[in-house]
Amino acid sequence: MLVLALDTSTPAVTAGVVVIRPPHELIAELEAGRPARPARVLAQHTVVDPLAHAEKLMPLVTAALAEAGHTVRDLDAVVVGVGPGPFTGLRVGMVTAAALGDALDIPVHGVPGHDGLARSLQPLPGALLVVTDARRREVYVSGYAADGRRVLGPAVVAPAALPDLLAGSGLTPTRVAGAGTGLIADLDLPVLTPPADAPAIGLVEAAATPLLTGALPGPLVPLYLRRPDATVPGARKSVLGR
Structure with a gap:
């Protein structure tokens, strides 16, 4: 099964063929005693540009497919990161994934980006905290038990409030991973470095069961975790007090 993996939930824009x-x-x-992952990345292209998700994503898709020796017609499914992340970035990736799925008549599965990162690091050496930058002096956090189950989040929180959040959840992480680890240095946790193909392989492996069983994907629901900055204007107030 050939799967296109897309992620635009962070400043890094990623397209991978898996x-x-x-x-x-x-x-x-x-049975032969050899470790084996359920997925293998044929090509992955990433560009870090927080202001150019829309401009960069499809060229990355084209480049990854070309490197893998395939075209979009060869794809069997699309997997896309659904956040947490900012409104504009998530919208670009999810709309692109939905458009490709509709045009090619193939399923599109949404996976939380933190779940994908945690999956790429399995087997976990213990409880894991995944942290990414939420801007505005906050972080997105998710917590995972040693067996890979998400038991906390995703949530958006100020770094200073993270110890209380962990205490209330009962999770005691032994490692931390993600692009926001530098923002919670006060926790003094060892940092796990994901493999180079983490975005693509993690997202696809997190969706491997529904992909292989042919399960009908649910709706793509973005994990914004915040209300958008842009809002619908309210009714104009009369300067005459009426």
Whole structure:
């Protein structure tokens, strides 16, 4: 199964082409005592530009497909990161994924970006905290048990309030990962560095079960975690007090 992975939930714009290995191949590898991941990245292209998601994404898709030796017609599914992230960036990735799915008549699965990052780091060495920059002196956080289950978040919180959030959740992370780790340095947790192909392989592996079973994907729901800055103007007030 050939899958296109898209993520625009952070300043990094990513497009990757990933192949999911059939179950019998995985079973054979495991029975032979060889570690095996359910997915393999054929190509991944990333550009860091927080102001050019719309301009960069499709050229990255084209480049990744070309490097992998495929075209969009070869795709069996699309997986897209649904956040948490800012309104504009998320909208670009999710609208692009939905448009490709509609045009090619293939399923589109949404995966929280923190889940994808945590999945790329499995097997986890212990409880994990994933942190990304939410701007406005806040961070997006998600917590994962050692078995990979998300048990906290995603939530948006000020770094100073994070210890109280963790205490209330009962999670005691032993590692931290994500682009926002520098913003919570006071927690003094060891940092896990994701593999280079983390965005693509993590998102696809997080969606591997519904992809392989042919489950009908649910609606794409963005994890903004904040109301948009732009709002509908209210009724004009009369200067005459009427």
